Every structure is written in C-alpha cells, then in structure tokens.
Amino acid sequence: MHAVLLASQGNTCYAVHVLSSFVTRSALGDWPQRAMVLKIFFPQCCNLADSGLLVGRWLPGQQSAVVLAVIHFPFIPAQVKNYLGELRSQTQVDLAVLGSWSLPKDGQEGMDSFLEDLSAIFPRGRWLKLSREVGRRGFSCQVVRRDTPPAPEGAGDDTDCDAEDKVIFIHYDQRKVMLAELHDADGHDPGAQAGPSELHELFWTVAQSQPLYHLDRYDDGPLKLTHWQSDGREASIVAELVKQASVPVCLLFTCMLSLWNRLLNASILNVWPVRFVSSKLSTCVQLSYRTDHLQTISSPSRAVRHTEFMRKANIFVSFLLDVALGLLLVSWLYRENRIGWLANTLVPAADHVAKELQELLQWLMGVPAGLKMNRALDQVLGRFFLYHIHLWISYIHLLSPFIEMILWYLGLTACLGLTFALSVLSDIVALLTFHIYCFYVYGARLYCLKIYGLSALWRLFRGKKWNVLRQRVDSCSYDLDQLFIGTLLFTILLFLLPTSALYYLVFTLLRLVVVLFQGVIHLSVDLINSFPLFAVGLRVCRPYRLAEGVKFRVLCKESGKPLHLMMEINPLKLSKVLKSYRMPTYSCYPRDSWWALCKKLFVGELVYPWRHKGSKAD
Template sequence: MVLKIFFPQCCNMADSGLLVGRWIPGQDSAVVLAVIHYPFIPGQVKRYLSQLQSESQVELAVLGSWSMPKEGQEGMESFLRDLSTIFPRGRWLQLSREIGQRGFACQVVRAPPADGEGDGGDGDGNGGEGEVIFVHYEQRKVMLSQLHPPEGAGGGGGGGAELLQLRLVFRTVAQSQPLFFIDKYDDGPLKLTHWQSQGREASIIVELAKQASVPLCLLLTWLLSLWTWLCSIRLLNLSPVRFVSSKLSTCVQVSYRTEHLQTVSSPKKASEHKSFMRKANIFVSFLLDVALGLLLISWLYRENRIGRLADTLVPLADRVAKELQELLEWLMGAPAGLKMNRALDQVLGRFFLYHIHLWISYIHLMSPFIEGILWYVGLCACLGLTFALSVLSDIVALLTFHIYCFYVYGARLYCLKIYGLSSLWRLFRGKKWNVLRQRVDSCSYDLDQLFIGTLLFTILLFLLPTTALYYLVFTLLHLVVVVLQGLIHLSVDFINSFPLFAMALRLFQPYRLAEGVKFRVLSEEPGKPLHLMMEINPLRYSSVLQWYRTPTYSCYPKDSWAALCKKLFVGELLYPWRHKGTKID
C-alpha cells in the first residue's frame, strides 16, 4: 500500500507544530495545508478547526506532528507524539526533518487502543503502512488553479482514479482559503505557517475597484431596465418593425450587447469558475470593444475624413451602377459569342436597366444628406467597434440592395424553370410528385396532357440558357457582397466571442488554467520516502478557446458546402443575414 502525502513547499522550513489538513475520502492520501506552531492549547486548536469547517465546508483535522530540530526544543518530538491521544484519528503522521538534508522522515502511527496502552506503531520508519511518497506542491498555484479534464480522458481505470484524486486535492486547497487568513505575525493564540505566512496579499486598487463596482452596477442595471422598457413599447413590437430589426446587424448587435451587460451587471455573485470566467471575458471584451471604437472615432473626426468619405461614396456608387449598366448591355448582345433568346434577353435587360436608373436617381437624391448621416452614424463607434462594423455591414447592404434585387429576380426565374423542367421530365416517364406522401408515384397521362407537357418542356428548355446566364452573373455579384458582409460579421463575431481574459490568464499566469500535472523527482534515497514535485501543466491555447469562448450568434451558413452548392444549382435563395437557428418560412 502506498500512502501519498501532499505537502506544501512553504512548510518545508516551518517550526515544529501540528499538521493541519485533510484525509482524502476513498483515497489513501492526505493533504497538508498548514502547520500550527508551538506553543498552543489543544482546546483552542479544536475550536479553531471546528470554526474553519463551518466557513470552508472542508473537513479539516490534525493529521499529525511536524518536527524541526532547534536549540532548546530537544523534547519537542516526544511531546508532539503524545498529542495523538488528544487528537484521535485513524492514523497519526509524525514528520521530522534534519537541517542540511533535502528529504525528511515519516512515521505513521495507528490510533491508540481504547485503554490508551501502546502507541499503535511498530517502530519502523513507515509505521507498517508500506511505502510513503511525499508530493510537494506550491500552495498558492494549486489554490488559484482550475483543473480541466484532459482531452480523451476516460472515466474508468487507474487514470480516472488518479484524476479524481487530483481533483479532490485541488478542491481541498481551493476551499481552505479561510485557513490562510491567519499568519504567524498575527496577534492571536495560534501561529500558522502556510503560503501567506509572510503577510496576506492585498491590492488597494482591487479593493477600491470592488467598492466602486457596486454603485456602477446599480446604475448600469437601472439604465438597462430603462432600455428594456423602451424596447418593450408596443409600437416597436409590431411585425414590420420586428422584421426589419431582425435583419439589421446593428439591431442584432444592440440586443446582444444588452444581454451581455445584463450578465455583467447582475448582482448575483459568480460562485462557479465558469460563470466567473464568462463575466470576466464579457467585461474585458466590452472594454476592448469600446477602446477600439474610441480610437476609430478619433481617427474619423480628424482632418475632415468624414467629408472626404462622403465625397468618395457617391462617385463610387455611380461607378458601380455604370459598371452594372455596361454589364447588362453586354448581356443584351451576344455575350462570349453565345446565341441567346433575343426577346427574353431584351425584356430582362431593359427590366434590370430600369432598376439601375431608379437606383442612380435615389443616390443623387440622397447625396446632399450623406455627409450628415455619416457624421451622426460615426458617433455610434463610441459604443464599440462592433457597432461601427455592424453599421458598416448595414450600409453595404443598403448600397448594394439593387444587386440583391437582381439576384432575387434571376434566382426566382431560374428556380421556376428548373422545377418546371424537372416536373415535366417526370411527366415523360409516367411519374408525378405526390404532395401528401412526399414521394414520386406512377401516373398515367392521356395524349393531350403529353402534348401540352412536351410543348411547355421545349419552351422552358430553350429559354433556360438565357435565364441561366443572367442568374449566374448576378449570383456571382451577390456572392461578392455576401463575402464582404461575411468578413465584417466574422470580425464582429471574433470580438464578441474571443475569451481575452482567459487568454491573458493563460499567457501571464499559466497555472491558473490547468490541464493536468506532471511530477519531478526531488529526492530518492534508499530507506527513505520518495519526494516528488508536482508541477501544473497549463491548458493549451486551443483548449482555452474551446472552453471559454463566449456563445454568440454566428454568420456562418447553417448548411454544408454540398447543400450550398445544391442550392446554387437549383436556384434557391441565399440569405446573407441568416444565422444559425433561424428559420425562413
């Protein structure tokens, strides 16, 4: 049987006293948390431990004694050994260290009999308990660390038992924080040695931030409740308003940030590690977003960049419209030497040219107001860079709305012909589509039906190349706009979901996010216990991103690439604003 004793490095040179810690339930191991120095009164120690158990919810107990030889304390070891009768446990650890030696000896003494005769030990170095292994650990790192299960870790076998033991050790140290509030310099009946023995860590800035966060959270909660009340007005909940707001990226980002601010300003304390990390990641992401937005504002409103941008926007829209007009005139001729249906080609070309004429007239009508609109729209960047990018996405969608209309017209016409040809092709094979059972069934047609079907099939087939060419051209233009909007949405999604706080912890304090531990041999001498050093393996950056990425809406297509190609082939519409989980009726 191997007895594991997890021993803190800060107690290696502690004065003689009692070992305070916990026996791991179901595991043949013990965790040492602190050393209570002599002199002490056993009754005070018991009252102190019972008080700590109610505060930390950890079953703390006296595990044994610790001896560090000093002048004038020659009989200290025998005195501490006799204390096993006052603090009865199943086993009593007697640890001693000699100055100048790296390791220290251990004797495990069984609890004395009821009549108090004998000490229960057999006098050997390990007290008849078998091999003893000391696992040294850095108490502060283990207390602040969060152990994550490694990838591919199974629940059974020896690996699962070792992982459970490590989790219990980490949890015991983390839940024993009230034990670390008293150090050996405090005026009190008990003097302890633990990781804060040289004085408790404190930060004036952190304490002031904690005090100031309470009124700020109350003010933010009141403002959010007022905003929620304004959004719940009946006029804003009408179907047309809700439909338009659900398609605008700015409105979606506002609702998303409102939900995040409600999470951050919630008075409920984040007791769990994951909820705390979520709040911290959202808060840091919001601060970074606002900082980038303020930098953008400082750049936009210097050297009259807003005016120059407005002067560039109208000629750019005219240039795009002119290029589209030239493209349509090219399609109305003989594009690439293809022989098109003249009548249909002229009808489609003139129809789209009329839309371009309307669009140019609209742009020139709005040109005197564009600079003022951009000036006020640029102020939204003070809410964050994501708001500015969302507004940019909506501006791109509005400026290219005529391209989207061309794509919808071409796709609907192409889809109608594709489905008409497929339905007529089933007619020639004596089949029909059963709408009720959603399958193809056999059917018999008379001569008139076959004649009409053949006539319609011939007409649709000869008109298909002209329609397909227009559909192909406008689909490619629409995909260019979708890719541009997709890049903007990806940038917004990256800022919203990137766990910046967790990544900073992984970079500057890698022990805070642990994936496991590794052991290094400190001392291995024959006849003496083995001493190991437990070091924390930090979580990989990819795992940090996977664990702490903030859930957010996504602009990625819901369908696979095969389904996307199928939609393009049959002419189904691609919605650039369609997010995961949304349904289009």
C-alpha cells in the same frame, strides 16, 4: 534515468515522472508484499516552518494526506479543536490534526516529546511524526498507528493498518494549487467530472480551505500558523476599492438596462415591419447581443462556479477591448475631416458601380461570349434591369446632399464599440448594393421557376407526378391533350432556359461577392464577441491558473529516507482554452454544408445571408 507513467483517474490523464529504479521489481523486492505506499502532499512554504502540529485532511478512499498548514507553539489544544471545528463548518472540509512537525532549534529540546504526547488529545487512525534537520533536504517520517475501530467503507486514514507503510512526500506550491482550476483531459468544466480523483480531491481541498489561510503567524490571535500567505498576504487596495464600488455600479447598470429593455419591448417596436427590419439589420442584432452581455456582467449575483466567473470576465474584457478599438476608430475618423472625404468618395463610387452594371447589361443584351440568346427575352430582361439601375442612380443623387451628415452621426456609433461600427458598415454595404440583391432575386426566381417547371414536365413524359400530400413521386396516366400541352411548354421553357440561366449566373456571382465582403465583416464581429481574451491572457501570464494535469519530478532520494517528489502543474493548451472558454455568439450567415449551398445555387433557391441553419425560406 526517468520513466513516464500514464495513469488515468477520473477522465484525466496525468504524466508522472519517477525514477525507473523506483518502479522496477528489483527496487521493490525488499518491501513487504502487503506494504502500502502512503503519499503525503506537503506544501513548500512549510519546509522551514517552526515545530508544531500538522493541519490537513486525509483524502477519502485514498492512501494520501494533504498538509495545509503548521500550527506553532504556544497553543492550547482546546483552542485548536475549537478553531478546526469552526473551519469545518465554514469550509465543509474535514480538517484535522494529522500529526506533528519538528524542526530542531536552540531552546526547543523538549518540543518533540511534548508534540508526541498530543497524539492522545487528537485521536486519528494514524499520527504522522515528521522531522527535518537543518541543512538536509529530506524528511524523516514515522507513522504511529492506534487500535481504533474500523472506519466505514471509503475512509482513507486506516486502510490496511496491519501493513508497514512506505511514505512518499509530494511537495507542491500551495499558492498555485490554491488558485488553479483542474480540467479533465477533454477540457470540460472542472466541477463536472463524473467521480472525484485523487488530484481533484487535492485541488478541491486546498481551494476550499481558503479561510484557513486568513490567520498567520503574524496575527495577534491565540494560534500561529504557517501557510502560503504567511510571508505576506496577497492583497491590493485598488482591488478592494473596485470590489466595494462594483455593487452599486452593477445596480445602476441593471436599472438602466431594465429601462432599455422596456423601451425595446414597447408595442410600437413590436409591429411586424419594424420587428422584421430590426432582425435583419446587423446593428440591431449586435445591440441586442451587447445588451445581453451587459446584463450578464452587471448582475449583482456572485459567480459561484468557475465557468460563470470566466464567462463574466471574458465578456467584460471583450467589451473593454471593443470600446477601446471603437474609440480609436472615432479618433481616426473625426481627425482631418475624414468623414467628409468618405462622403465625397461614396457617391462617385456608387456611380462607377452603376455604370459598370449598365455596361454589363448592355453586353448581356448583345451576343455575350458569342452565345446566341433568345432575343425577345434578352431585351425584356436587359431593359427591366437597366430601369432599376436608373432608379437607383436617381435615389443616390437625391441623398447625396445628406450623406456627409448621415455618415457623421453614424460614425458616433463607434463609441459603443468597434463591433457596432463594423455592423453599421455591413448595413451600409447592404443598402448600397440593394439593387444587386434585387437583380439576384429576380434572376433566381425566374431561373427557379423554369427549373421546377422543366422537372415537373419531365415527370409528365415518364408517366409520373409529384404527390403533395405524401411528398413522393407516384405513377399517373395522362391523356393526349395533356401530353401535347406539356410538350409545348417543355419546349418553350427549355429554349428560354439559357437566357435566364446566364442572367442568373451573372447576378448570382455579383451577389456572392457582396455576401463574401459582408461575411468578412461579420466574422470580425464574431471574433471580437466570442474570443476569450481574459482566458488567453490568464493562460499566457499565469499558466498554472488553468491546469490540465500535473507532472512529478524527483526532488530528493536518499538511502533510508522517504522519496521526495515535486509536483508541477501542466497548463491547459491554448487550443483547449479557446475551445473551453469561447463565448457563444450569433451567426448571420448560413451554416449549411458546401454541398447543400451548391445544390441551392444550382436549383435557384435563394441564399439569405441572415438565415440560420435549419430555417425555411420565405
């Protein structure tokens, strides 16, 4: 029978599984009222270690001790002190000898008394005497206290020294804790918590003690240690060669990118028309975005924080995936002359679209859906748009001999990545539907002019006017001539509004279809640019690397022996992985609300696909 206890420590919620009988009042009735529970975090790799000294750290402000390694006999106490002093300067962790560890074996009958005598050489507030018999799972523990002066406030190794300690062993996988990054409940950066909790201190202590794990029992040095790498260090020749080669490669990429940035910042490219057009082309925007990414991953400076490392790794994996998909697209395009097939299909498709637009305009110039339109305005608008379509067809047929060559060279941009190919496709769609965009702008401007004119004349009838300086509606008195002219203009605009509104509605729907297609392309580009593939792969393959908390299960409970718990890591949820490690990206489409978008469409304001939220229209 298990009970689940939820304890909040430092914004992190941990699920702790313990026996219900252990947490009930009846089970604690035979304990002293002032008894303290001493928690000893013990690594699984040291369960069968030879007798020796326990090296670890007392967690400040906690009734807890973290065991990191076991030093085996033979050793010289002075060498142990010097070694721990060097580790303190390297790791900034207060490593110390916590006590002795005894695993009886043949020929080591006097080892226990020898280790107990060492407690005077390594003075601490407490001395732990741990022993284990071969064939039994539980440990025996004895806490030896000394008469030492009280430690400063916040010290964790001599709190409540007058009370009898009850010991709980918490076994943990040292390798997983070493490599894991503990996140808080909200998925924030593990290094940005407000105050260190007990588990954060545990994870930080194990991670910072990495130099301690470089020495093991197989080395020829003066000390023999057992820790998580004692049975074979994790190393890879390929990984070491990549680390050695990464520095010159990063320097080469940095030099190349600096030259590229100088070229982009040249004075000829900062001319207003060039800068304006390049800021609207999706290919140029993606090129600038990938340049920033390459500068980030090619920086020779080491990523110190976990977030910096994950950002570089996600960008690198995203870049490799992008290039791989782009090369697959190139191999498909240039096989079996698919470029020529696309070029031969493009011109007939453009002619078909232009023909459909001509039929649509001729339908609007008649009696569309039985609606009676203003004949003069209808004919003027229809002929105006038909002339634009005629110019567009002539332009397409003028470029038709060169389209295959243009597509052949544009297809090579896929070698830079699939995102570049999609950006080029978006720009091609924008250029091929430029006449639809012009129709939309003409219709929107004409419709907007009439809407704002009617609203201004409506205020005139009510004795109001718009105060430009104060940005409000004020009262105003008009004479008879002003009211007559206003009534005449209001009547003209009102009867011309249905014809303009119909043209605006039709061309707005066509424009929204094009924008929707480009939006799907840009969403695909944003997905490739921002998806944290490395973090998701890490969560799937090694879930302990991204930890949200821990849970405990009972490992061993024997009468008269300390309770043994097993600490297991709770992996971070996939939704929180995506939320925490998703890379920021640009957005070529407005982020306004649906209500704001509908309001703009109703009053005839232009909806630019490249405008960010909060930017003003030209």
